[in-house]
Amino acid sequence: MDQEAPSTADPNKDDGGGLDVTEGPRSNHNTESSSNLVIRDELNLKEFAMRLLSFPVDDFVNHPKVTAQECLVLCHAALMYMSRHTNPCLRVSTPVNIVGDIHGQFHDLLRYFDGLGQPPATRYLFLGDYIDRGKYSIEVMMLLLCLMMLYPDSVYLLRGNHEAANVCLRYGFKDELYQRFGEEKGIQVLRGFLRCFQWLPLSAVVGRQIFCCHGGISPSFSLPPFLDCDQDACVEALNSMDRPYEPPQFGVHCDLLWADPQHNVIYDHFQITGEKTKINWAPTKRGCSFLFSSEALDSVLQQFGVSFVVRGHQVAKEGFHVLLNRHCVTVFSAPGYSGTHDNNGAVLQIEKGKINPRKPGAFYVLKPVPNKPFDNLFWKG
Numbered sequence: 006m007d008q009e010a011p012s013t014a015d016p017n018k019d020d021g022g023g024l025d026v027t028e029g030p031r032s033n034h035n036t037e038s039s040s041n042l043v044i045r046d047e048l049n050l051k052e053f054a055m056r057l058l059s060f061p062v063d064d065f066v067n068h069p070k071v072t073a074q075e076c077l078v079l080c081h082a083a084l085m086y087m088s089r090h091t092n093p094c095l096r097v098s099t100p101v102n103i104v105g106d107i108h109g110q111f112h113d114l115l116r117y118f119d120g121l122g123q124p125p126a127t128r129y130l131f132l133g134d135y136i137d138r139g140k141y142s143i144e145v146m147m148l149l150l151c152l153m154m155l156y157p158d159s160v161y162l163l164r165g166n167h168e169a170a171n172v173c174l175r176y177g178f179k180d181e182l183y184q185r186f187g188e189e190k191g192i193q194v195l196r197g198f199l200r201c202f203q204w205l206p207l208s209a210v211v212g213r214q215i216f217c218c219h220g221g222i223s224p225s226f227s228l229p230p231f232l233d234c235d236q237d238a239c240v241e242a243l244n245s246m247d248r249p250y251e252p253p254q255f256g257v258h259c260d261l262l263w264a265d266p267q268h269n270v271i272y273d274h275f276q277i278t279g280e281k282t283k284i285n286w287a288p289t290k291r292g293c294s295f296l297f298s299s300e301a302l303d304s305v306l307q308q309f310g311v312s313f314v315v316r317g318h319q320v321a322k323e324g325f326h327v328l329l330n331r332h333c334v335t336v337f338s339a340p341g342y343s344g345t346h347d348n349n350g351a352v353l354q355i356e357k358g359k360i361n362p363r364k365p366g367a368f369y370v371l372k373p374v375p376n377k378p379f380d381n382l383f384w385k386g
């Protein structure tokens with residue numbers, strides 16, 4: 006079905022039925038006839054952002070009002086926006102705050118905005134994993150998509166491995182949508198989000214000196230089309246990928262979403278000669294992609310002409326973890342992750358201008374709020 010919200014829809018009724026955003030980008034996007042709920046309109050986007058931004062950070066019982074219809078309309082608008090205005094590899098200028106995994110912890114997202122400033126006055130690059138685990142994933146995703154469209158020069162979003170059908174059906178997001186909107190509307194909204202996720206950019210280069218992605222680097226960077234490429238040619242090769250897509254099980258797009266750094270030296274266990282062989286890429290327990298060594302990282306840094314890789318994807322006790330000769334920075338921004346960890350959350354603050362190749366920036370750290378009601382905030386298991 007190729008249609009917007011029917012013009013006969015009652016704006017006061019949260020009726021997701023009939024809103025089937027099934028197609029990709031369309032040129033004939035007529036918001037006038039689509040619905041009385043014209044969330045694409047800038048004023049209404051602002052109103053919607055304000056509704057979420059003004060939610061009290063200590064209210065762990067209620068949710069801000071977000072309807073199924075608003076989700077569908079905003080997802081489609083975000084899909085249209087990303088297909089027209091983003092590349093798979095973004096260029097982001099400084100100053101910028103780099104935010105790691107949020108995982109449905111909406112209150113903590115608001116706490117970062119309180120501490121560091123709201124867009125557009127403050128610029129943010131988010132490294133993905135907005136959803137799952139926490140029970141406010143709808144609010145996190147909707148606010149960030151909304152801010153991305155309102156403030157294109159201040160809010161940049163990358164895809165995380167959780168922004169994919171085979172992951173978010175299992176770790177809470179699907180259940181949250183079903184619980185909030187009922188099964189019938191919930192599945193429509195889920196489809197809308199999944200279609201939107203298929204357009205999220207995968208990587209970014211900050212100030213020409215930092216490479217950012219959710220997971221990590223790829224052994225595919227030493228193969229065509231990346232072989233012998235400098236930064237501009239690598240970015241061009243990354244941008245040649247087709248969207249929309251679901252993350253594949255192997256290859257560069259899988260690695261950008263799933264790879265992890267490995268601090269210790271990795272040895273090959275296949276010992277025909279009895280000698281241990283040091284290797285730079287090893288299989289991981291996650292079931293796809295690789296662990297990468299310091300040497301593997303250094304060759305990719307040299308190829309891209311950057312000083313650091315900044316990525317999320319792994320819980321860090323302090324909210325951040327600097328490793329591989331200080332060339333790889335993990336940023337994890339969900340304090341008290343999943344209700345089962347007592348980790349801090351952190352955001353990496355990159356200042357304006359040239360980046361120090363020894364130290365990319367400072368960390369803004371949030372401690373977990375004690376005694377939060379676990380059942381209201383997190384999915385079990």
Ligand SMILES: [Mn+2]
Binds near residue numbers: 134219318319
């Ligand atoms: Mn992840």
